[in-house]
Structure formats: C-alpha cells, structure tokens
Amino acid sequence: MVTNAVKLPWACTVNGREVSLDVDTRESLLDVLREQLALTGTKKGCDQGHCGACTVHVEGRRVLACLTPAVQVSGQSVTTIEGVAGPDGGLHPLQQAFIDHDALQCGYCTPGQIMSGIACIAEGHCGTDDEIREYLSGNICRCAAYVGIVAAVRQTADAVRNGA
Helix, strand or coil: CCCCCCEEEEEEEECCEEEEEEEECCCEHHHHHHHHCCCCCCCCCCCCCCCCCCEEEECCEEEECCCCEHHHHCCCEEECHHHCCCCCCCCCHHHHHHHHCCCCCCCCCHHHHHHHHHHHHHCCCCCCHHHHHHHCCCCCCCCCCHHHHHHHHHHHHHHHHCCC
C-alpha cells in the first residue's frame, strides 16, 4: 500500500545560513543535509546509529543525523563538517591536527570523527587519552587510525586549554 508523504515546512540555520524547505516527516536529518542541501561531507555509514559517520552538531551538541528526524531540529542551528572552517576559510584546528597526526586513511569516518572530537573538546572530555577514547567510542574507524585520532584531539584540546 502506497501512502502519500506528509511534508512540513522546515526552517533551520545550517552552517550559519538560514534554510527553508518542505521536508517529508519521515526524512532523517542526514538525508535532508545530503540530498536536499548537497552537504555531502556528512556520511551515511550504517544508517542505524552504530558507526558515527553521520555525526553533526545541533545547537552545539553532537547528534547522529541518521537517527534524527529532520522535523525535530526545525528552528535550531545545525553544523556539519562543511561549517567548521575558521572565519578566514582555513581549516579548523582539529582538521589540521588530523593531518598532522595522520589520523585518517580512507577518510570516510573523518567528518564524523572530527565533529565528535570538536564536541569532546567543547564539553571538556579530554582530561586523559582514555577519556577521549571513551567519548569517541561511538565513532568507528575501519582503518584503525585511532592512535592518530586520539593524538589529534589531545593536541587540539591542549591548544584550547593553553589559549591558542
């Protein structure tokens, strides 16, 4: 049996830009970002909330976009990997640290890892490497770049603590 989709008006601030669309009430935030807004940096990995590849920030808190109904975040601020660059367009310090520590191989998980890492730092979960690993445990890297990922988050957290 085919049913008609129910669409609702949706307005959000995405990466600092006001966006208004009509979205199907069944659409995930991930699908709206990728398919309607062409923000393909956020990856669709498992589409079940197990891998963390779809991690974005809503009102500064990390969420799994594949599990978040788009209508749920209407009126809120959403930041994707495309929105973390500095004001001059340069890399976010954590993006640079990922390069410095060779914290990526295939790169598929990298946007989600970086978004979780930014949240980890902002929420103060970087006291030890074990604390960083625990906070990032919802983000899977099939290439096993975890040592570099933890080092990159630690370096960036230390720089933030020291006012850099």
